[in-house]
Amino acid sequence: MTTPAHVAIIMDGNGRWAKARGLPRLAGHRAGVEALRQSVKTASKLGIAWLTVYAFSSENWSRPQSEVSDLLGLLKLFIRRDLAELHRSGVRVRVIGEREDLQPDIRGLLDEAESLTVGNRALNLVIAFNYGGRDEIVRAMRKIGADVEAGRIAPASITPETISDALDTSGIPDPDLVIRTSGEMRLSNFLLWQAAYSELIFLPCFWPDFTPEQFEDALRQFSVRERRFGGRIERDVVSSSA
Template sequence: MFAGGPSDEAAARPLRHVAIIMDGNGRWAKERGVPRLEGHQQGVEAARRAVETARDLGLSHITLYSFSTENWNRPDWEVRHLMGLLRRFFEEDLAKLAEEGVRVRILGDRRTLPDGLGKLVEDAEARTRQNTGQTLQIAFNYGGRDEIVRAAAKLARQAAGGELDPEAIDEAALTGALDTSDAPDPDLVIRTSGEQRISNFLLWQAAYAEFVFLDCYWPDFGREEFLDAVDQYRRRERRYGGRREAEEAG
């Protein structure tokens, strides 16, 4: 950290993309003695606050980790409820986001989504594709390893079909085959609930991201918590494997 606060250079550094691991809905509900589903519903409200704050901050991209490939292991009733929340998002929030110029993208494997949900995803993306404002990426049925495997398989098919020289496969080629192919890498990854792990989230893209771990549960995440995480980010010196100028001078 910088003594006395961030430098002028750090304060002026653009923050384009924030990704958030929304964790703690269940524990929030348990501590309050309310149904677990209430925790998920309050988590939706927190997601709305996060998107609004990201817009106020002028972020070009915000990515929310809402349902992982591992979440299928949860009880059937809970999985059905989480699927229902995504449906409700399309029904209740999409029109407003579209009017505000937000582009909506869904990250993750769509092949195993329930009937009808995949069509809603495609329609939401098509409806907002031409929007040039903020991009909201929702990672749903998403896993970082799965994404990389799917990208590698895509490149392998192109190589087998003669469309791609295997020797031409480099970082840029793999990046272009990912779900996030036209998005900048996240500058900042936030995780709530006090856990300090990335849980298979944006493994490739977050290689040089800054991480901030907050103790609050996701339903309690609001503007103040978002700004606190951004302030922590601003106070860090990002060197991307390089050295500080003072170290080089010495």
């Protein structure tokens, strides 16, 4: 089985999972954190080098304030409770997304997670927090525009690599596989540039129900995909005569 180097996951369906059980949305988000823990362990076990998870989008701020507070509280809890274990397990944490306007305590936790684990090599866990693909591209264009204005680069010299280097994911390989749970079939503003040639797998289960077995099954589906990156695969033609 071919193992993808980089798997990205849109962890969707916490609220609907809770509603189906007559529970508050917070219960769904708590169950989702447990599914994330299991997925990190599974990724490490399967030899995946990079795992990116969509933890909190730049559009999530429009949710009811109580739910936003719950989500931020769970992020704090995850980092404070799990960071030491991640570090012991050799997991390096990286965070992508806009940080400038975050609350100081949240930004401090994100910075701490990155600095503590910077030397780890077992698994790269990328947390997309306050992240939106379009916002990321806009910020990258501003960086490049400033370089052009200052005369550091010429417009004609801008390449796809120039743009990739200006994104939050600079230095991170593009995802080979994007998994989304909950049955929705869209990227929802996640890694729009980076997922140009990613394989996409959409699963009907809600995120809290995502198991290590389903993770492995998604990798099996990936392993039989034919990736052409815009080209085509030449095959030998075998002919026979009667």
